[in-house]
Amino acid sequence: MSSLDHTYSPRLNERFASRAKYFAPSPIRAVFELEMNPDVISLAGGNPELSHLPWDELTRITNDVVANDGLSAFQYGTTVGQPELVAEIQKIMALEGIDTDPENIIVTAGSQMSLDLVAKLFLNPGDTVLAAAPSYSGALNVFAGMEAHVDQLEGDEEGITIAAIEAAVERADEAQSDIKLLYVVPNFANPSGVVMSKQRRKEVAALCRAHRIVIIEDNPYGLIDFREDAPGVEAPPALRTIDPDNVIYLGSVSKTFSPGIRIGWADAPAEVHASLVPAAEASTLCSSPLSQSIAAAYLREVDWQSVVAANVTMYKRRAEALDAALREFLPAGCTWRTPEGGFFLWIDLPENINASSDLLDEAMAEGVLYIPGTAFFLDGRGRNALRLAYSQVDELRLREGARRLGAILTRAIEGTEHGGTE
Amino acid sequence: MSSLDHTYSPRLNERFASRAKYFAPSPIRAVFELEMNPDVISLAGGNPELSHLPWDELTRITNDVVANDGLSAFQYGTTVGQPELVAEIQKIMALEGIDTDPENIIVTAGSQMSLDLVAKLFLNPGDTVLAAAPSYSGALNVFAGMEAHVDQLEGDEEGITIAAIEAAVERADEAQSDIKLLYVVPNFANPSGVVMSKQRRKEVAALCRAHRIVIIEDNPYGLIDFREDAPGVEAPPALRTIDPDNVIYLGSVSKTFSPGIRIGWADAPAEVHASLVPAAEASTLCSSPLSQSIAAAYLREVDWQSVVAANVTMYKRRAEALDAALREFLPAGCTWRTPEGGFFLWIDLPENINASSDLLDEAMAEGVLYIPGTAFFLDGRGRNALRLAYSQVDELRLREGARRLGAILTRAIEGTEHGGTE
Structure with missing residues (x-):
């Protein structure tokens, strides 16, 4: 031996x-x-352009965090995230028209990690996830990794069609697969660029609720909107506001500030949030307090908009x-x-x-x-x-x-x- | 609708x-x-004491990273991790007597994330994981989350006993459960404080190989060794050096530098490493390049030992x-x-x-x-x-x-x- x-x-x-x-x-x-x-x-690769970030202010902020807050920024933090950052996340979500409860937010290492946690929480092998055709490959890999079947649905200029979802429900019934989730990037989708219309959002939300399909609304690009000057264009409401009880919202500062600090979040119904926290603890214990402190200070002190x-x-x-x-x-x-x-x-x-x-x-x-x-x-x-x-x-x-x-x-x-x- | x-x-x-x-x-x-x-x-809570970190140097290092390297530190990075940090990790592992190939290392958001990835990679529901009685609760939660059965084995002053492993193999045979992993913190285990002896390590490695049980060697505390002055005490070899083909090593700077930057790693046999990388990509895309740059500079420029x-x-x-x-x-x-x-x-x-x-x-x-x-x-x-x-x-x-x-x-x-x- x-x-x-x-x-x-x-x-x-x-x-x-x-x-x-x-x-x-x-x-x-x-x-x-x-x-x-x-x-x-x-x-x-879809990297954001960082050359126009206010580097002098960022250097000062990082310096302040390390020099004044180092003992907590370099220590373990809570799994759910820093209240100071969550307060800033609330303000970002308000810009997207979403009124959030800070108790429903968890900070994660990018929204990718939130997606991984939601998939872990909902998907048994053989369950079905609905997603657009085409969809963000990073999401598809998460669902596949949980051994789910991903049914990618054709859309039109307003996003995934109702007919496509109804056909998918029939297919899943025949295959005796449980459709657990619908994954959608409703604003300027990666890779199609499509924006889901207001009417379509309402119809999709109603249909998903009727079939007990939980919606993952992934919105990294909502603020990267070229249409602001166009007359008559009004941003459609977030799915999270249309049906707060049945939508898990994923947000990120990766496209609007920095992907390198790995800060994203999920804003989820209370009973989902309660299980996301221990799932996150098993995954990474906590998101980096250093990154969280830098992000909170940047969002609070810089005119980031x-x-x-x-x-x-x-x-x-x-x-x-x-x-x-x-x-x-x-x-x-x-x-x-x-x-x-x-x-x-x-x-x-x-x-x-x-x-x-x-x-x-x-x-x-x-x-x-x-x-x-x-x-x-x-x-x-x-x-x-x-x-x-x-x-x-x-x-x-x-x-x-x-x-x-x-x-x-x-x-x-x-x-x-x-x-x-x- | x-x-x-x-x-x-x-x-x-x-x-x-x-x-x-x-x-x-x-x-x-x-x-x-x-x-x-x-x-x-x-x-x-088992937090490290951070008050004696060289805060002036840390402030300077962070300043340098943001001011000189900000465009890459705040951008997406590779999933596998920065070569500069991997080079420093190699040196840390050399201190533990492990000769590593940088191609076998992946940087993760703390070693907790490495553990989560390894569990995802190996564990089907109903598989068995062997672990010490008692064991680090964060590891138990990861294995339970993959719906594995965790068989916690009694040990003596030299660690988990061979008899306990043999009995567990019989139990698993009877239950028709496949023992995939043995999880061990061989040095100053959390929570027992036990150090697995050299002889026991050899026996455990041989027995695990014979039963095709892959060993996870989790070593956050190896350098927190009070015995250095004691005559005749020689640190036992890492399991990773005893059987490099069958051991996945998890390391971390959380106890020796900072847990708040969330930097750990796995050093794994090539075919495991090849699958850990896409698993990590699906989980968080990449570890924070900002944290990695700070850790690499700290380990390179500071007399951290x-x-x-x-x-x-x-x-x-x-x-x-x-x-x-x-x-x-x-x-x-x-x-x-x-x-x-x-x-x-x-x-x-x-x-x-x-x-x-x-x-x-x-x-x-x-x-x-x-x-x-x-x-x-x-x-x-x-x-x-x-x-x-x-x-x-x-x-x-x-x-x-x-x-x-x-x-x-x-x-x-x-x-x-x-x-x-x-």
Whole structure:
């Protein structure tokens, strides 16, 4: 018993749980590995632009936190989060028209962690989650990791359709699967850019309540709104205000301040909140008090709404520049929606073009990166689509990126027209 | 369809997954709520003492990170972690005698998150995890949350016994449960303080390999070692060095630097590491680059080992003060081991004393806090035991805490001796 049997390797992956098959390395890892190359124009990752943050004030704030509050900022904190930060989160949510109770908020390491906790709390293997076609891949991976079936539903200009949800309910009935959750990014969705209309929100909320489907409203982009000057445009109400008893709201400062501090939150009905807290404790004990103190001070002491407004103006110009360049360089048969907010533009390509194989290799070789549409589906759809992010690329490089992409797509489409293969 | 049926409340907890029953509020929440009261002497939470950190240097480091590296520190980072920090982690592990490959390390939001990821990766519902009796409650909660059965095994002065593991293998065979993991804190365990001997480590490693049980070696306290001056005492080798193919090592800077920055790591065999990365991505996307940059600079630029050495001297004096005060004030029938390292002291009480009910209420009323032994079991054991933490309490208050506890225990034991109830 006292010496090891080294005659075989234990092959630990044979001991994995069944859910582990969903924790596979990303198929588009190669894209992200190229992002740091300065010769490459990356329209792949959706990073916020941080260069316009008030760095002098941020340095002062961080200095104050460490020098004056270090003993608590560097110590363990409560799992639920700091009251000072929760008070600021309440104000952010008020900007989105949501009147919150601080008792219902839990701070997490980004809204990604809130999503993971909600999935853990609700999903048994074989349960169904409804989501848009296409959807944020980080959410799909969470649901798949809980061995849920994700039914991705087609939408129109107003978001997921009622008919699509009703059809999904029938499919789930037949498959004897319990639809637990509907996941929706109602404002400037990643990756489609779609905003769910007010009427659609009301209908979706009513239908979900009737079928006991809990709604996850994920809203990282709500304040990145290009339409503010447009007459007659009024932001639709948050689902959380339409049916507070049946909606879990996820928020984040990652797009409006900093993703690197990893601060997000969930605002959930009381009985959900009561279980999210011990789930969070088992996951990370607490969110970083240092990050929380910095975020609370930033939101309290800096005119951060002006910073966001300036950034929104910049993102809007970038979106317009990309939109114009795509019109100039993309061949016929490529269609997209002009962004009204958020970070992304979704391009549908002709049916016979596959953006996830040769085309992606060519793009990487030519120095332009995008995310193939298949990354936003779990079921193989999205082959003839791709996502571009304009958030962190200046206008000149956006134009050059569009030019490179246009050249590749033109060759690909001409190739198939002349009988070539994909 | 367009208006909500508000005639019933959706009662979302009825829609929870089966694992959600393990995400219940902590039964000893009342203890933690009292910790902030200055009249109360808390021997409950195991916080590190931070007052001796080099605050001027920390302020300078944080300032440098924000002012010079802000654009990356406040941005998204890679899921696996910053190479600069991983290089420092390698050096920490070398101090524990472990020769690591940086490719096998992933940085997480504390080692708690690594534990959560490993549990997700390995545990199907009904699988068994072996752990010590008693064990760190945060680990027990993670395993329970994955609906595993935790078999808590008795140990002796050298740690979990081979006989206990063999008996557990038989129990699992009979119950047709697959023992996937053995969880062990080999150095100055929380809460028992036990150090697993070198011989026992070899035997446990061999037995686990033979039964295909993967070992989780959780080592937050290895450097908090009071024995360094003792002649002839040599630290036993890490399990990770005894069987690198079958051991996942969890590390943390929470006890040696700061828990508030939430930086821990897993050092795992390659095929486990390959799946931990996407699991971590689904959980939090990445660990905070701000925290990682601060930790890397602190470990690189500060003589942190001298800071730890000074703190270890302080913790040792506190442990000795508590040990002496307990000898002075505790009634006969209470037994404990004099700490050789770590933060904790575990007290076994006479059989008929229950530390989790009236005694705890009395202690709270008298202004001394402890964690009842039941918190370190999932099966109701530990009633006649309690854990004291001496890490963040000065010597005078430790003595006063022991005096208060001694008075309560004396009354309780005399009460039962004279025929009173618990």
